[in-house]
Structures are given as structure tokens and as C-alpha cells.
Amino acid sequence: MTIHTSPFADVVVTEQSITERVFEGLIGRPDEVVLVDGPSGRSMTAAVFMDQVKRLAGGLQAADLAVGKTVALMAPNMPEYCIIFHGVAWAGGTITTLNPTYTGAEVAHQLKDSSADILITVPDFLEVAQAGAEGRMVVAIGTPEYDALFGRTLEVQEPVDLDDHTVVLPYSSGTTGLPKGVMLSHRNLVVNLDQALIGADFKPGEVTAGFLPFFHIYGMTVLMNIHLGGGGTVVTMPRFDLPLFLQISQDFKARRMWVVPPVAIALAKHPLVDEYDLSHLEQVFIAAAPSGAELSDAVSSRLKCTALQGYGMTELSPVSHLVPSNAPRSGAAGIVVSNTTCMVVDPETKEPQPSGLHGELWIKGPQVMQGYLNNRAATAETITDDGWLRTGDIAVVDADGYMFIVDRLKELIKYKGFQVAPAELEAALLSIEGIADAAVIGLPNEEAGELPIAFVVLAEGGPSKDQIHAHFSANLATYKQLHQIRFVDSVPKSASGKIMRRFLRDQIAQEA
Incomplete structure (x- = not known):
């Protein structure tokens, strides 16, 4: 069995609530x-x-x-x-x-x-x-x-009770299905704060422009709690605005930017970037969705800094992997953080794979969630009896312990860093009178990551595309909107929704 362990120093697990831990970084200043x-x-x-x-x-x-x-x-x-x-x-x-x-x-x-x-x-x-x-x-x-x-x-x-009390309930679609309440304890949040501080080499006094939403676990832990608890400062932004983001980064001499891939693309390509003095910038950290070596290298080259990636999910509080700043590797999603182990498992046989072979990424550590609220079945599908969290992502770990995400078992669409569950959008489509069947997939897009698009089978007298868009606009958040609707005679069925969605993606690729 190939289990990958962390090269980072172990975190000392303290008997503190998340707010006690944050106050520890505030009392002295x-x-x-x-x-x-x-x-x-x-x-x-x-x-x-x-x-x-x-x-x-x-x-x-x-x-x-x-x-x-x-x-x-x-x-x-x-x-x-x-x-x-x-x-x-x-x-x-x-x-x-x-x-x-x-x-x-x-x-x-x-x-x-x-x-x-x-x-x-x-x-x-x-x-x-x-x-x-x-x-x-x-x-x-x-x-x-x-x-x-x-x-x-x-x-x-x-x-x-630091282990049993659920302090926060963010919602996530997990590996599949509708959004579920992710139960995170004080212990989960405190440990992950310290894991991230060590892995990211956080320095007291760091100031960052905080646009990553605090309702999302990335912004909650990596911006709000790390900066307050680690001796830093957060300049909050209610939404992403490139000029304001650059202005704050310039004026506060930010050492580091925490971003998602669409923002990384802007940093690599937008002409506005050249109008600001970012010479003090040492690092751009990219997470929340997969980002290839080309993008991180382009950001690094333009801003004359190190561009690194990390990996995590709401169910991991969220950080499990970080690329160390003193040993960057293009395209890598990171090495496993303190007090944490991971392995790559064959999706069919559940057998652990050696370094260099692809499989589903499994993770074990004190940052693993308590479970899904009111959903024992989904919890059991995600966390094994011996404590491994099944991520639903296909990964490979090289001989040096660097992990790369190469595919996805789970059905989630990642649109600008937000999770979009195909099942939720399909349910919304099927609730519209005159729609007989539907399937939603993610269409790869350089700027957004993936765009939700729908294949719709109409019954007699079914709705128009405009009517479908109007229904979605009235009932679902902006990031869950359909970017394309295709009327089809039938949607292919199989025992695996993944196979069906791959078939639809292949069809689009052939058209291109």
C-alpha cells in the first residue's frame, strides 16, 4: 500500500475553539x-x-x-x-x-x-x-x-466539545447530488488553520485583498481565519472587481494574492495589470478549481513572482495539499499538509496504486469533516469505515509526493470556482412543465473553467429557451445559470451518470 505522508512539520493539536485560536493571533497586537x-x-x-x-x-x-x-x-x-x-x-x-x-x-x-x-x-x-x-x-x-x-x-x-460540536455548516454538493450541509467542528477549523499557516509559509503582517467569499470555505479559512489568526490583515471586497483588487494589492503592498483560476487568467492577460505597481508581490496562490501548468507559469512570468497551487474541498475544512513556496512544481496541486496522509485508489477495485498511476484521491487527517447533516447515506459514501475521505477526483502522485489532478469521478461542474451540481440543474429543468427529460454537463471554458449547458427533451408544447432561462433566473443563483440549451430527441441513459455526461461531452468535442 502506497500512503503518502507530509514533509511539513506536524501541527500541535491544541484544546482551543476556532475563535480562541483566532484571538491568539490578535491579543498581542x-x-x-x-x-x-x-x-x-x-x-x-x-x-x-x-x-x-x-x-x-x-x-x-x-x-x-x-x-x-x-x-x-x-x-x-x-x-x-x-x-x-x-x-x-x-x-x-x-x-x-x-x-x-x-x-x-x-x-x-x-x-x-x-x-x-x-x-x-x-x-x-x-x-x-x-x-x-x-x-x-x-x-x-x-x-x-x-x-x-x-x-x-x-x-x-x-x-x-471541540470534536463533536458543529461550529459551521457550509453547504457543498460533495462528490455528487444536491447541496448538503457539511458539519465542521472547532477541531476541524483550528487544525486546518495551522496546517495552512505552515504549508503556505504565512508571515505575520501579511495583508491581502479578500474577495474570495467568506461564505465559501476557501475564503472562510484561508482569508478570514488564517489572516486574523496568523497575525495578518484582511482588506475585504464585497465582490471581485479587478481595478479595486489591484489597487488594494498595490496600496497595501500585498506579499501574496489568494485567487481562483478565472482571476489568475486576468492577472496573466489583462492589460490593466500593467498600470499597477505589484513589485512587492512574492506569490500568487491558485485554488478552488483545477489549474494547469500553463496558467501558473504565465502568471509567474508576468508578475515576476511564484505562482503556486493548492487543493482542498469543503469536506476537508478545506486544505489538504499545498505546493511549498521553496519547491514549486508547475501544474502540481500540492503535497499533503501536516498531520495528513493521502493515497490514490483504483476506482473499480479500491486497491491502492503506487506512485505514477492514476486513481481516486483518498485523504485522511484531522481536518476531515464530521459528516453531512441529516444524510448518513451520503456520509457513508464519502467517508470510509476507517476514516478515509473519498474526494471523487482522479489524481496521480509522483515519486516526490507532488499530487496532480487529472480528471474527475464526481459529477460537479466547477464554474469560476463555484460548485454546480448537475443533478440540481436537471431537477430544476424537470420541474418546468413541458420538459420530458434533461441532462446537464460542464463545457470546458478557458475563462470560467466549465460552463453549465443543458440537453433538453421537450414534450408537446414545451417551453422555449427564453422561458427556460427566465425560470432559472427566477429560481437559481447567477452561477447556476445555463450558458447553452440544446433541444434533443433523447438523452442517453446508462447506469452511470458519469458515462452519460462523458458521451455528451464527446459529442460536443466531435462537433468542434
Whole structure:
């Protein structure tokens, strides 16, 4: 059996909650600015941040919205996001994070599935939030109702079981199917914070332009928690805007950029990049979707810095692999991080493969999720009896331990770093009167990674393409929209959805 171990130093597993661990990186620098709102420039020191967290925690406890309760948060990146996240955690509650582009129906699904007791949002999203709240309390940041949530300072962390208490419930489609609540413990988040700090060679004082959404595990761990807990600063961006991203990186002399492949493409090709002084930049870190050697090499060449990749997934809190800055390798997704092992397994026989052979990537470590909320079957399909997490990605590990993603077993479409489940889009299509059958696949695209496109079988009097697009626009988030609709006489059926989708992709390739 070929099991790949980590060359990084082991992480010391501490008895801390995620907020205690973040505070550890703040207590020694109370007067330093740790959070900046990018568009407005307003800032927050470490002391103010910790005070706000503790007062929100006290208020949530007084309102019976802490222990045993779930707080839903649907907001763009902003300093208040970090306060709410850690206020809930400090109070002993659970937080579930929602995509701000969700429709009312998508909001309703997650609130119901997570048993959320309250939804906190921003005024701009209030109408959608209330539409999906179905009678739950909704509070908008910056209003008197929000201010009323703050109360007496809760000086110490509410006692929680670090391994069993679910502190955060982000939603992921996993290896297949509809979005599921990923149960992550305090231990998961704390260990992964320290694993990433070591693997990424994070330096105290690092400042980054934080556009990666905090509701997504990449932004949550690698931007919010690592920078606060590792002695850095985050300049928040509510959405990606290339001029603002470059301006922040220039003005704050960012040592590192955390990006996704579509942004890496802009860094490699967009003429605007040349108008900014990025001479202080040492590294561009690319993750959330596969990125080939050509892209990372192009970024590195243009910006005169090291371009590295990493690998992870929500179910891994999220980091399992990082390319070390002192030993970069083009195209590699990384080597396994501290306290973690991985192996490549034959998808059919489940036999471990030696270095150099392809197979499904399996990972074991303290960052592996507790499981999927309310879904034992999906949990059992993803985590083996002896603790290996099956990623659904086809990988190869070379003789030096560098892992490369080469294909995907799982059905997910990766659109600009976001997960899009074909099953969810197919269900949305089949809910439209006049559609008899449908299949959705990802069409490779240089800028986006993959574009969701649909093959649709119409019944008599079925909808037009415009009507289908209108239905999707009204019911699904922007990143789940169809970029192409093809009307066909039939959709091929097989025991494997993967085989069916590959057949459809092959058809498109032949046309090209």
C-alpha cells in the first residue's frame, strides 16, 4: 500500500475553539488594524474586533440564539461578517453560511435543512432573505435590530466539545447530488488553520485583498481565519472587481494574492495589470478549481513572482495539499499538509496504486469533516469505515509526493470556482412543465473553467429557451445559470451518470 505522508512539520493539536485560536493571533497586537472595508476604507483594530465578538456573543446568549441554535449569515465580505461568524462561535452556537446571490427558494432550502433560527443579512438582500425566511427572524446589518443583538460582554468561550460540536455548516454538493450541509467542528477549523499557516509559509503582517467569499470555505479559512489568526490583515471586497483588487494589492503592498483560476487568467492577460505597481508581490496562490501548468507559469512570468497551487474541498475544512513556496512544481496541486496522509485508489477495485498511476484521491487527517447533516447515506459514501475521505477526483502522485489532478469521478461542474451540481440543474429543468427529460454537463471554458449547458427533451408544447432561462433566473443563483440549451430527441441513459455526461461531452468535442 502506497500512503503518502507530509514533509511539513506536524501541527500541535491544541484544546482551543476556532475563535480562541483566532484571538491568539490578535491579543498581542490590540492596536493594529486587522480588518479594512475595501470600498470605504473604514478599519477595525484587533481590540475592537475582539470586543465586538464578545459583545455579540453575550447578546446572542441573552436572546437564546446561541447554544443549540443555528444562526444563518447571508452577506458579502465585510468586517461585520467576521464579527458575526466568531460571535456565534464564541457563544457556543452554530453558523450556516449562505451565498448572497441565492434566490428566495434556495435560501428557504438551506434555512430549513440547517434548522436555522435567525437569518442575518444586509439591507440590499433583505427582500430575498425575507422571501426565504418563512417566518424566521431576519436582521439586517447596520440597522437598530442588528445593534440590539449586542449585549453584555461574554468574557470566555462558551464551553463546547471541540470534536463533536458543529461550529459551521457550509453547504457543498460533495462528490455528487444536491447541496448538503457539511458539519465542521472547532477541531476541524483550528487544525486546518495551522496546517495552512505552515504549508503556505504565512508571515505575520501579511495583508491581502479578500474577495474570495467568506461564505465559501476557501475564503472562510484561508482569508478570514488564517489572516486574523496568523497575525495578518484582511482588506475585504464585497465582490471581485479587478481595478479595486489591484489597487488594494498595490496600496497595501500585498506579499501574496489568494485567487481562483478565472482571476489568475486576468492577472496573466489583462492589460490593466500593467498600470499597477505589484513589485512587492512574492506569490500568487491558485485554488478552488483545477489549474494547469500553463496558467501558473504565465502568471509567474508576468508578475515576476511564484505562482503556486493548492487543493482542498469543503469536506476537508478545506486544505489538504499545498505546493511549498521553496519547491514549486508547475501544474502540481500540492503535497499533503501536516498531520495528513493521502493515497490514490483504483476506482473499480479500491486497491491502492503506487506512485505514477492514476486513481481516486483518498485523504485522511484531522481536518476531515464530521459528516453531512441529516444524510448518513451520503456520509457513508464519502467517508470510509476507517476514516478515509473519498474526494471523487482522479489524481496521480509522483515519486516526490507532488499530487496532480487529472480528471474527475464526481459529477460537479466547477464554474469560476463555484460548485454546480448537475443533478440540481436537471431537477430544476424537470420541474418546468413541458420538459420530458434533461441532462446537464460542464463545457470546458478557458475563462470560467466549465460552463453549465443543458440537453433538453421537450414534450408537446414545451417551453422555449427564453422561458427556460427566465425560470432559472427566477429560481437559481447567477452561477447556476445555463450558458447553452440544446433541444434533443433523447438523452442517453446508462447506469452511470458519469458515462452519460462523458458521451455528451464527446459529442460536443466531435462537433468542434
